[in-house]
Amino acid sequence: MLRPESISYQSGISFMAIDQTARKSAPESPALFRAAPHNIEAEQALLGAVLVNNEAFYRVSDFLLPEHFFEPIHQKIIELAGSLIRAGKVASPVTLKTFLPPDFEVAGLTASQYLARLAAEATTVINAEDYGRTIYDLATRRSLILIGQDMVNVAYDAPVDLAPRDQIEDAERRLYELAEIGRYGGGFQRFASALTTAVEMAARAYQRDGKLSGLATGIADVDRMMGGLQSSDLVILAGRPGMGKTALATNIAYNIAKAWEGEVRPDGRTESINGGIVGFFSLEMSAEQLATRIISEQTEVPSYRIRRGEIDPADFDRIAAVAREMETIPLYIDETGGLSIAQLAARARRLKRQRGLDLIVVDYIQLLQGSLRRAQEGRVQEVTEITTGLKALAKDLNVPILALSQLSRQVENRDDKRPQLSDLRESGSIEQDADVVLFVFREEYYLKNKEPRAGSEEHFKWLTEMEAVHGKAELIIGKQRHGPTGTVQLQFEANVTRFSNLADSSRLPERI
Numbered sequence: 001m002l003r004p005e006s007i008s009y010q011s012g013i014s015f016m017a018i019d020q021t022a023r024k025s026a027p028e029s030p031a032l033f034r035a036a037p038h039n040i041e042a043e044q045a046l047l048g049a050v051l052v053n054n055e056a057f058y059r060v061s062d063f064l065l066p067e068h069f070f071e072p073i074h075q076k077i078i079e080l081a082g083s084l085i086r087a088g089k090v091a092s093p094v095t096l097k098t099f100l101p102p103d104f105e106v107a108g109l110t111a112s113q114y115l116a117r118l119a120a121e122a123t124t125v126i127n128a129e130d131y132g133r134t135i136y137d138l139a140t141r142r143s144l145i146l147i148g149q150d151m152v153n154v155a156y157d158a159p160v161d162l163a164p165r166d167q168i169e170d171a172e173r174r175l176y177e178l179a180e181i182g183r184y185g186g187g188f189q190r191f192a193s194a195l196t197t198a199v200e201m202a203a204r205a206y207q208r209d210g211k212l213s214g215l216a217t218g219i220a221d222v223d224r225m226m227g228g229l230q231s232s233d234l235v236i237l238a239g240r241p242g243m244g245k246t247a248l249a250t251n252i253a254y255n256i257a258k259a260w261e262g263e264v265r266p267d268g269r270t271e272s273i274n275g276g277i278v279g280f281f282s283l284e285m286s287a288e289q290l291a292t293r294i295i296s297e298q299t300e301v302p303s304y305r306i307r308r309g310e311i312d313p314a315d316f317d318r319i320a321a322v323a324r325e326m327e328t329i330p331l332y333i334d335e336t337g338g339l340s341i342a343q344l345a346a347r348a349r350r351l352k353r354q355r356g357l358d359l360i361v362v363d364y365i366q367l368l369q370g371s372l373r374r375a376q377e378g379r380v381q382e383v384t385e386i387t388t389g390l391k392a393l394a395k396d397l398n399v400p401i402l403a404l405s406q407l408s409r410q411v412e413n414r415d416d417k418r419p420q421l422s423d424l425r426e427s428g429s430i431e432q433d434a435d436v437v438l439f440v441f442r443e444e445y446y447l448k449n450k451e452p453r454a455g456s457e458e459h460f461k462w463l464t465e466m467e468a469v470h471g472k473a474e475l476i477i478g479k480q481r482h483g484p485t486g487t488v489q490l491q492f493e494a495n496v497t498r499f500s501n502l503a504d505s506s507r508l509p510e511r512i
Helices: 016-025 040-052 055-060 072-086 093-099 111-120 125-156 164-180 191-207 220-226 245-258 287-299 303-308 313-326 341-354 372-377 379-397 409-413 427-433 443-448 457-469
Strands: 234-239 261-264 270-274 278-282 331-334 359-363 401-406 436-441 472-480 486-493 498-501
Touching: 040 055, 040 072, 040 111, 040 125, 055 072, 055 125, 072 093, 093 111, 125 164, 164 341, 220 472, 220 486, 234 245, 234 379, 245 278, 245 287, 245 331, 245 359, 245 401, 245 498, 278 287, 278 341, 287 303, 287 313, 287 331, 341 379, 359 379, 379 401, 379 427, 443 457, 443 472
Parallel strands: 234 401, 234 436, 278 331, 278 359, 359 401
Antiparallel strands: 261 270, 436 472, 472 486, 486 498
């Protein structure tokens, strides 16, 4: 950053009177460029407060870093003071001067004299946090200037392979990181505040359809076990190819979007009171394929017939009616392949800012990319970065993320092919970062491939087994931080890729 008014070690740092005198004596001439935002006096007053009473350091250390100070010598002093205080030692003009260069000189003052003057000009401990926020805000403005300058320079001299969209997403990422790193609004909160939040969540659950604290998936038995999809949770939905992971994720996404109801708040924002706005990142299938699946599910017209055009006028009328309904639901699909976790996060934040967002679906984790550095360290490290990034994004946006994942082939080597946590690819990171891990399992898929010779005794036995598992699926809850684990029995209609509640024979009416 260009800092035309930056003050050198030898002659620049001055106290209020010296600085004002210098400004009065400077000739008035049109400036060729503007000075970066800074406040030398605030930095001096805060440093003095830290040197007089080390308690002042703890009032600002949560959000204020040495690089937030404009003057390099001030950065050095606060860094030294912080090191001493964290080590349990006293940071004062006497102890600090030992660590400053012997040729240190500021406006004719030696190290001892300058530190003493800082202490003399100190603000009170009570005001230390306000001074720290002033310094932090000015540093944020300087960072904004840097980002803006970089945007202009890159736009002027962009390489051939850099698309404007990539530059926009990079700028969004940098702006979001700037907003998140070093915020001074965090820290401890009273337990009473957390209790109030918990009670408000329970009240919203009581008022919401289904009496759930989270988003209702539209599948009653799943909601009963999980209480819906909870805000800030990373939910992993895993299974071997052919089990129906994408079908289940699509069913859930559509059910939530279809149930969406919103109300306008006094500040003009629309708040979801039922259902939710869904962002679906489809890294494998196109938006058209997903739409075809949803149409098939809703109309009960098999998707292969829709693709081949094998439909009659009644089918077409149902498809047209469902399509009109689908146009109004808040389900947004991003079909870009090969997205990085940073790009996905930037697009999710943009959707939340522009249209709102209550659920993110990612299909699927193994098709996401991490940073180049992590990729060079190996696939395990790259997936670790991806899952950590998804969990952080869920917390930042306060929405659940439903991320699909492949399972390793070791499932196929077991007699009982029901998946386990250890079957997750790169399971160390996925299992650790996930709040909920779900497995989709269909015994019918495996049994169908083992058909014996027709007419044999084994074939009759096989037919009996097939009848018992036909159209049935299991959703295994392998991990859940705030609820029980177990298995939910589901109905699966393969021809229309639809999961639904499985009718319990004990609840069916008696046959006459």
